[in-house]
Amino acid sequence: MDDPVLLTGSEGRVGSAILGDLGSKYDWRLLDREPPTEEPSHEFFVADITDYDAVREAAEGAGAIVHLAGDPRPEAPWNSVLGNNIDGTHTILQVAADVGVERFVFASSNHAVGAYETEERTPDLYRDHDEFRLDGSELPRPSNLYGVSKAAGEILGRYYHDEFDISVACVRIGNLTEGHPPKDYERGQAMWLSYRDCAHLFDRCLAAEYGYEIVYGISDNDRKYYSIERAREVLGYDPQDNSAHHD
Incomplete structure (x- = not known):
């Protein structure tokens, strides 16, 4: 993509x-509500x-928006997720429609479907012998108000795709950690996403052709209850890491 x-x-x-991985690949414009800590x-x-x-002002002339901003706290109260996450996402999408942005990549979350992790399914759900998978076609089932906002x-992305023909990819991000996956934490290993695979997945969201997609953002873990097959098929996602290969 040549546009910012x-x-x-x-x-x-x-x-x-x-x-960290894509800093030189795209003409980035960065936006945050706080000034950067470094130059x-x-x-x-x-x-x-x-x-x-x-x-x-920030979006004028941009070809794509990667929308990560919002209150990331699972315990965030309603007034915060309503303003920062729901109203904020609506504002970004409306700007995208108004200035002609063609592609919108939304950082959703595992919390949008966290209530599928029922007492009857866990802890087997987190183990490599279990075959239960969420694939993005299921209805949302949030586990908290943060998940509701995601x-x-x-x-909102579905509406703006249908109404304004913006390509929208929603990435339900798992457990993103730098370095090794969490030890002695089955759930965290099952939904682990390495920094390298995270950058690659968002790169594919910026490069592939699609209409509206919901995909899961995890590495290729032996333990998993999120399917990454849709991300492979539609986006060309090819994760390199696996929580089982780290001591």
Whole structure:
């Protein structure tokens, strides 16, 4: 992609993983509500994602938006997820439609489907012998209000795809950690996503051709209850890491 790519929430963990591997691959514009802690290597906008005019200034001429910004706390209260996550995502999508952005990549979350992890299914759900898989075609089943906000973002993306023909990919991110996956934590190993695979997956979201997709963001773990087959098939996702291969 030759056009600039706007990355919201660039100072967070997912933004660090993406920029760590893809910093020189795209013409990034970075947006965060706090100034950068170090001298930025790309054009940087300090703005709140609910500020339409500020977001529009950052998005003018962009070919794609990768939207990471929001309150990431699983225990976040309703007033925060409503403003930061739902209203903020709506603002970003409306800007995308108004300025002609062609592609929108949304950082959704495993919390959008966390309530599928019932007492009857766990802990076998997290073990490599279990065959239960979520593949992105199931209805949302949030485990907290943060998950509700991510499910709402997915639905907003569906509307803006249908109404404005924006290509939208929603990535239900698992357990992103730098370095080794968590030890002695079966759930974390089952949904582990390495920094390298995270960057690769978002790269494929920016490069592949699709309409509207929901995919899971995990590495190719032996333990898994999220299917990555849709990401492989549609996006060309080819993860290199596996939580079982780390001591």
